[in-house]
Structures are given as C-alpha cells and as structure tokens.
Amino acid sequence: MRIQILDPLLANQIAAGEVVERPASVLKELLENSIDAGATQIKIDLEGGGIKGIVVTDNGRGITKEDLPLAFSRHATSKIVCMQDLENVNSLGFRGEALASISSVARVRLASKTNAQETGWEIAMEGRIGEYKMVPCPHPIGTTIEVQDLFFNTPARRKFLRTERTELLQIEEVLRRLLFSRFNINFQVKHQQKILFNVPEALTRDEKEKRIGLICGQEFVSQSIAIEASTFDLAISGWISLPQFSRSQPDMQYFYVNGRIVRDKLINHAVRLAYQDVLYGNRCPGYILFFNLPPDLVDVNVHPTKHEVRFRDSRLVHDFITSTLKESLQQITPQQIVQKTHYFVKPLPQQTPLEMKEDVAVYPIVQSAEKQVTKIEPFAAVVSQPLISLGFALGQLLGIYIVAENEAGMILVDMHAAHERVLYEKLKLQYQANEIVTQRLLVPITIQVNKKEADYVEDKHALFADLGFELARLSNETVVLRQVPALLQSKDVGRMVKDILSDEIEMDRSDRVHHYQNEILATIACRAAVRANTLLTVHEMNGLLRDLENTPNNGVCNHGRPTWQQFTLSDLDKFFLRGK
Ligand code: ADP
Numbered sequence: 217m218r219i220q221i222l223d224p225l226l227a228n229q230i231a232a233g234e235v236v237e238r239p240a241s242v243l244k245e246l247l248e249n250s251i252d253a254g255a256t257q258i259k260i261d262l263e264g265g266g267i268k269g270i271v272v273t274d275n276g277r278g279i280t281k282e283d284l285p286l287a288f289s290r291h292a293t294s295k296i297v298c299m300q301d302l303e304n305v306n307s308l309g310f311r312g313e314a315l316a317s318i319s320s321v322a323r324v325r326l327a328s329k330t331n332a333q334e335t336g337w338e339i340a341m342e343g344r345i346g347e348y349k350m351v352p353c354p355h356p357i358g359t360t361i362e363v364q365d366l367f368f369n370t371p372a373r374r375k376f377l378r379t380e381r382t383e384l385l386q387i388e389e390v391l392r393r394l395l396f397s398r399f400n401i402n403f404q405v406k407h408q409q410k411i412l413f414n415v416p417e418a419l420t421r422d423e424k425e426k427r428i429g430l431i432c433g434q435e436f437v438s439q440s441i442a443i444e445a446s447t448f449d450l451a452i453s454g455w456i457s458l459p460q461f462s463r464s465q466p467d468m469q470y471f472y473v474n475g476r477i478v479r480d481k482l483i484n485h486a487v488r489l490a491y492q493d494v495l496y497g498n499r500c501p502g503y504i505l506f507f508n509l510p511p512d513l514v515d516v517n518v519h520p521t522k523h524e525v526r527f528r529d530s531r532l533v534h535d536f537i538t539s540t541l542k543e544s545l546q547q548i549t550p551q552q553i554v555q556k557t558h559y560f561v562k563p564l565p566q567q568t569p570l571e572m573k574e575d576v577a578v579y580p581i582v583q584s585a586e587k588q589v590t591k592i593e594p595f596a597a598v599v600s601q602p603l604i605s606l607g608f609a610l611g612q613l614l615g616i617y618i619v620a621e622n623e624a625g626m627i628l629v630d631m632h633a634a635h636e637r638v639l640y641e642k643l644k645l646q647y648q649a650n651e652i653v654t655q656r657l658l659v660p661i662t663i664q665v666n667k668k669e670a671d672y673v674e675d676k677h678a679l680f681a682d683l684g685f686e687l688a689r690l691s692n693e694t695v696v697l698r699q700v701p702a703l704l705q706s707k708d709v710g711r712m713v714k715d716i717l718s719d720e721i722e723m724d725r726s727d728r729v730h731h732y733q734n735e736i737l738a739t740i741a742c743r744a745a746v747r748a749n750t751l752l753t754v755h756e757m758n759g760l761l762r763d764l765e766n767t768p769n770n771g772v773c774n775h776g777r778p779t780w781q782q783f784t785l786s787d788l789d790k791f792f793l794r795g796k
C-alpha cells in the first residue's frame with residue numbers, strides 16, 4: 217500500500233470523532249459559538265433527541281458574508297491569531313474545528329447577519345468540501361444554525377447513538393452546564409415544539425437561585441449556601457450544599473474555570489477534602505462553583521472537548537479551593553440551616569442510611585435501670601459570641617434528645633450526635649496544636665484483644681501516642697492502657713479503646729494514611745460521646761448546648777447526621793392549625 221493524503225471530507229469526518237460524539241456534543245459546540253459571539257438571547261429547537269435536528273438561533277455578532285464559507289473550513293477561527301492569544305484565551309472556542317467537523321457528518325445550514333450588513337446570508341453545505349450554496353436571506357442581527365440528520369453519511373457512527381430519549385437526557389445535561397455558566401443569557405429550549413427550559417436572564421442572586429431551582433430542583437437551592445472568596449489572583453463564588461444535603465452520585469457538581477465547565481480530578485479532590493469532616497463516607501456534595509484566575513495561569517488546550525484543564529500551580533489552586541470551602545462550611549450557622557430548611561413542611565431528603573455507631577437497639581428502653589449518670593464537662597472558656605442561641609434545656613426526651621427552648625421556638629438536640637461533634641472538634645484543635653491534654657490512669661487497664669488488634673496496637677504505637685493514648689502490647693492477645701486524652705477520662709475507657717481498635721481494623725484505613733488522624737479522632741469522639749439513655753442533669757444539658765453553640769460544623773455530626781433541629785413557633789402553629 218502506498219501512502220496517500222486523506223480525502224479532506226474523510227479527514228474532517230475522522231477529526232469529528234474527537235468532538236462530535238452525539239447530539240449533545242453538537243449542541244455544546246453550537247452554544248459555545250453563540251456565547252463567544254456575545255449573544256444575550258439563545259433559542260434552541262430540537263427534534264428527535266437532537267438526532268433529527270438541532271436549530272440554534274442567537275442574537276450575537278453574526279458572521280459577515282465573506283466569512284461564511286470560512287467558518288466551515290478546518291483550522292479557521294476568528295478567536296485567536298497567534299500563540300500569545302492562545303495563552304490568554306478567554307473565548308470558549310479557539311480550535312476552529314467544530315463547524316468543519318459537524319458539517320462533515322450532518323446536513324448543515326447557517327444564516328447570519330452582522331450589523332454592518334443590509335441583509336443576511338444563508339449558506340448550505342453540500343457535503344463535499346469547498347462546495348456550498350449561498351443565497352440572501354432575511355435575518356435579524358445574529359446567527360441561526362441548523363444541523364440535521366446527524367451521522368447520515370457515517371452509518372457506523374450512527375449505530376452508536378442511543379434512543380432519542382437517552383440522547384435528550386444527555387442534551388439536558390449539556391444545557392444545565394451552560395445555563396449555569398451564563399446567567400446573563402436568556403435561553404429558550406424546545407423539543408418537538410414543547411418547551412423544555414425557558415430561563416430569563418438572571419442578574420441578582422435571587423434570580424440566579426431561581427434559575428438554579430428551575431434546572432436543578434428547588435431542593436438544592438434551599439439546602440445550599442452562597443459563597444464568595446478571592447485572593448490576589450484567584451476567585452471563587454457560587455453555591456455549595458449544606459452537609460445534610462448529599463447525594464450518592466456526583467451528579468450535582470458543576471465547576472467552572474473561567475466560565476468553562478471542567479471535570480477535573482484535582483478539583484474533585486479539593487472539594488472532597490473540604491467536606492470530609494462533615495460528609496459521611498462516599499456521599500457526594502452538590503455544588504455550582506465559578507473559579508476564576510488569570511488565563512495565563514491555566515492551560516485550556518489539553519483536550520479537544522476542553523473538559524480538562526491544567527493549572528500552572530495546581531497545589532495553590534487545590535489548597536485555595538479546599539480552604540475556602542472548608543471555611544465556608546465551618547461558618548454555616550445553625551441559623552442558616554434553620555432558614556434554609558423547614559422540616560415540618562418538607563422532611564429532610566431521604567439519605568441512604570448513615571452509619572450509626574451508636575447502638576440503636578437501646579433506644580426503645582425508656583425507663584431503664586441502667587441509666588447512668590455521666591458528667592459532661594461544660595466548655596471551659598466560652599469567650600467568643602455564640603453563633604446562635606440554642607436556648608435553655610427543658611429536659612430530656614426518651615433518653616435520646618434534649619428539648620430546649622430558644623427565642624424562635626423549640627429546639628431538639630440529638631444528644632449523642634451533638635456531643636460527638638463537640639468532642640471531635642475539641643480533639644482536633646488539641647491535636648493540631650500538638651497538645652492533646654492527657655490523663656494518666658491511676659490503675660493501668662489491661663485489655664483482652666485478638667491478635668490482629670494487638671498487632672495493630674504495636675504497629676501504630678506512635679500514632680496512638682500522638683493522639684494521647686499510652687497503649688502498649690503486653691502479650692499475644694493483651695494490651696495495656698496507661699494514659700488517655702483527658703476529654704475521655706470519665707468513660708469506660710477500656711471498653712472504648714477496644715471498640716476503637718475494632719472499628720479501625722474493620723475500616724482498614726491503611727491506604728489512606730493522610731487523613732488517618734482525623735478519622736481516628738472521629739472514631740474516638742463517636743465512641744466517647746454520651747450514649748442514649750444517659751441521664752443528664754439540666755446543668756449538663758445546658759453545658760452541652762453552650763458547647764455546641766461554640767463548635768464549628770455544629771449542624772451535623774461526624775457522620776453527616778443533623779445534630780439539632782429548630783421547630784419555630786410558626787412551624788408549631790402550622791402543625792396545630794392555629795390562626796387558620
Ligand atoms: P471556533 O469556535 O473554535 O473558532 P468553530 O468551528 O466552532 O471554531 O467556528 C468557526 C468560526 O465561525 C468561529 O471562529 C466564529 O468566527 C464563527 N462562528 C461560528 N458560530 C458563530 C455564531 N453563532 N455567531 C458568530 N460567529 C460564529
């Protein structure tokens with residue numbers, strides 16, 4: 217076989233493989249062009265899941281008559297001229313490939329008018345490269361492009377298309393991404409003449425949240441907070457979900473870098489890290505975030521579909537995102553949660569069962585002789601202004617909840633979850649300051665364990681020491697405990713250490729050494745927190761309320777369960793149909 221230059225049409229069709237995978241990817245390219253053209257109004261008409269037809273009309277700059285044929289040439293673009301432009305690119309497109317690719321695998325017509333022209337012109341591509349027809353055509357300033365019968369001339373690729381329904385779902389996802397990225401654009405989307413989305417321009421925060429609600433569901437809006445932060449070069453803003461709103465799939469995560477949606481491992485990791493203290497296991501947070509930085513600090517020319525980017529200083533970006541989100545999460549005040557959630561009217565979204573280390577089986581025992589009195593140390597120094605008043609305790613409910621009254625109405629606190637969060641945050645603070653306050657036991661405790669657990673103690677001796685435990689192996693199946701963190705002092709510490717060992721071994725964290733300490737601290741906090749049916753005095757209950765008020769992340773326990781809940785007077789009135 218001799219080497220020969222590919223037929224240009226075939227070359228384009230091959231190149232189309234990279235960017236034109238399905239109707240959704242066609243639509244993405246067309247919309248990006250409209251956005252780059254400065255459109256403020258975009259209409260989209262779809263037929264047959266976009267396979268039969270996609271028509272996009274915009275009110276952007278338009279294309280001059282002379283340029284119309286060029287728009288369909290490969291490597292022809294109006295967006296960059298030289299390498300320096302590429303390094304500072306702020307348009308979504310710049311490769312000059314999309315229209316050439318699309319027109320090689322579908323029937324394409326484009327009509328356009330610029331403000332300098334008297335009349336618009338229409339160009340229809342004939343399938344062969346360089347062959348087209350142009351006729352004058354009335355058109356307002358802007359562009360209409362029509363793409364029909366995707367893959368009509370490449371049957372092998374057409375076979376890979378799914379049902380119209382599935383293709384439409386993909387299109388909707390592309391739309392969601394773009395609709396969030398440009399709040400200033402009015403989008404009208406129809407499928408088979410039926411309206412899918414019609415979102416007006418959204419300039420204020422309320423209007424934006426309304427758009428998000430329309431597209432993502434009101435639930436996300438009501439369970440998220442708006443954030444904004446910037447440094448000299450980096451800026452981030454948007455919405456992140458409260459910890460109690462979580463999903464099993466990462467399907468409500470929108471991250472934009474300089475206005476371009478990206479899916480990036482580094483970013484995922486940064487966000488996950490920010491949530492790790494407040495979100496249980498593999499639950500996924502929801503977010504819509506806009507990250508901006510000078511274009512020369514990010515390379516967008518990494519992938520043909522531009523879904524990936526490369527940061528010049530990825531460490532910096534990663535840490536900026538993590539610390540900003542973490543801070544925002546820590547600053548969520550119970551008040552915000554109260555304002556955002558109305559459980560009486562609308563129950564918490566059903567989450568998959570969250571792990572409860574606490575033994576649920578003991579709950580129904582109300583009048584139990586085993587009720588034991590534990591002393592909870594009230595927080596030593598309450599200096600800072602509490603975020604919210606959780607009021608004063610009225611009593612204990614079924615050995616599980618504290619009932620309190622504050623200005624707004626009634627507060628229910630999950631005793632165990634609340635205490636767990638308080639302990640965890642205290643332990644973390646002490647640990648980070650490298651000063652876990654410890655307490656030597658008067659009588660060392662010998663604990664029977666299995667060999668695996670004893671091995672583990674031997675293995676992790678130094679780590680336990682850092683965490684405030686003096687724990688050593690005595691024999692094949694016994695360990696001895698001589699010192700514990702002072703916070704745990706009043707507990708049955710032998711039992712607790714045994715529980716912690718079995719938890720840690722069961723969870724097998726050997727591969728995640730990085731966040732090991734915090735996770736062990738979380739286990740300790742969970743194991744040390746008051747259990748159900750622990751009798752607390754009113755003084756102790758108030759101590760816990762004050763502690764909780766002054767604890768970061770106080771709305772949820774380490775497993776993502778809510779720690780407390782406000783029932784306002786109007787919630788209660790509604791319930792009792794007062795004033796109706
Ligand atoms: P790119 O977007 O990478 O430049 P495309 O193949 O998508 O390449 O588009 C080629 C050119 O056609 C663009 O550079 C732009 O000048 C022009 N163009 C395409 N769509 C539009 C539109 N809706 N409005 C104005 N100009 C457009």
Ligand code: MG
Nearest residue numbers: 245249309314
């Ligand atoms: Mg383009």
